[in-house]
Amino acid sequence: xxxxxxxxxxxxxxxxxxxxxxxxxxxxxxxxxxxxxxxxxxxxxxxxxxxxxxxxxxxxxxxxxxxxxxxxxxxxxxxxxxxxxxxxxxxxxxxxxxxxxxxxxxxxxxxxxxxxxxxxxxxxxxxxxxxxxxxxxxxxxxxxxxxxxxxxxxxxxxxxxxxxxxxxxxxxxxxxxxxxxxxxxxxxxxxxxxxxxxxxxxxxxxxxxxxxxxxxxx
Amino acid sequence: xxxxxxxxxxxxxxxxxxxxxxxxxxxxxxxxxxxxxxxxxxxxxxxxxxxxxxxxxxxxxxxxxxxxxxxxxxxxxxxxxxxx
Numbered sequence: 400x401x402x403x404x405x406x407x408x409x410x411x412x413x414x415x416x417x418x419x420x421x422x423x424x425x426x427x428x429x430x431x432x433x434x435x436x437x438x439x440x441x442x443x444x445x446x447x448x449x450x451x452x453x454x455x456x457x458x459x460x461x462x463x464x465x466x467x468x469x470x471x472x473x474x475x476x477x478x479x480x481x482x483x484x485x486x487x488x489x490x491x492x493x494x495x496x497x498x499x500x501x502x503x504x505x506x507x508x509x510x511x512x513x514x515x516x517x518x519x520x521x522x523x524x525x526x527x528x529x530x531x532x533x534x535x536x537x538x539x540x541x542x543x544x545x546x547x548x549x550x551x552x553x554x555x556x557x558x559x560x561x562x563x564x565x566x567x568x569x570x571x572x573x574x575x576x577x578x579x580x581x582x583x584x585x586x587x588x589x590x591x592x593x594x595x596x597x598x599x600x601x602x603x604x605x606x607x608x609x610x611x612x613x614x615x616x617x
Numbered sequence: 618x619x620x621x622x623x624x625x626x627x628x629x630x631x632x633x634x635x636x637x638x639x640x641x642x643x644x645x646x647x648x649x650x651x652x653x654x655x656x657x658x659x660x661x662x663x664x665x666x667x668x669x670x671x672x673x674x675x676x677x678x679x680x681x682x683x684x685x686x687x688x689x690x691x692x693x694x695x696x697x698x699x700x701x
Binding site for chain 1: 625665681691695
């Protein structure tokens with residue numbers, strides 16, 4: 400048996416407990432992170448069932464490799480990294496591999512250019528009509544959560560993965576780049592586009608101009 | 618007073634919303650965005666909606682691990698990492 404690598408920093412105690420076979424510690428990380436891991440895996444593989452299998456595979460790898468964790472990243476980032484690698488391998492098997500590092504993103508606008516006045520109008524580049532504020536009660540409606548969830552599912556996979564890590568899992572930009580093999584600028588562009596697209600869908604919902612109806616499409 | 622391209626067009630300001638929220642703009646650029654927002658109800662509403670969108674995304678609940686899978690993993694942990 401190899402000697403465990405000494406870990407310092409905020410995860411030190413947790414790692415020691417896991418290495419010592421502390422079931423409570425394992426249950427805490429398993430319950431705390433698995434939901435997010437399932438959601439992240441689902442952005443990379445094609446079905447809920449494969450996502451669950453990939454999460455299971457990742458946890459088994461984590462359990463087996465915990466003595467080798469070196470503390471160069473947070474424990475959570477290390478676990479997520481194992482998950483992403485497992486999910487990417489599965490995606491290749493499923494022929495659903497999405498290009499990540501070779502992604503070329505232009506700088507096309509995220510807001511419809513027609514929303515702004517054109518050259519020759521009194522105020523080029525300014526709003527034609529201001530976006531209407533969303534009434535507070537519109538956002539409290541329980542169906543809004545379903546609208547957001549459906550809109551997230553419709554995002555292109557790269558945008559969905561970045562949004563999931565940044566806005567749901569609370570990962571930092573650098574953590575997200577490391578997990579997904581993205582450049583900082585691509586990570587930023589993907590997050591920006593994902594949020595802009597969700598804002599547009601929510602706006603269409605709140606103001607009753609929905610382009611997506613229930614049960615529509617994949 | 619301003620350095621670089623002047624930031625007056627709404628079409629340009631809305632493309633900075635993510636960098637602004639994430640604190641990735643230079644102090645000068647961020648001040649320009651704030652100066653624009655102070656005078657522009659349209660961009661103010663847009664930025665507010667992006668904040669509300671992020672809050673909506675954060676409120677999404679994830680599915681928990683299916684119970685049988687959780688049991689299997691606890692069992693794998695007991696097997697692989699016996700108490701020391």
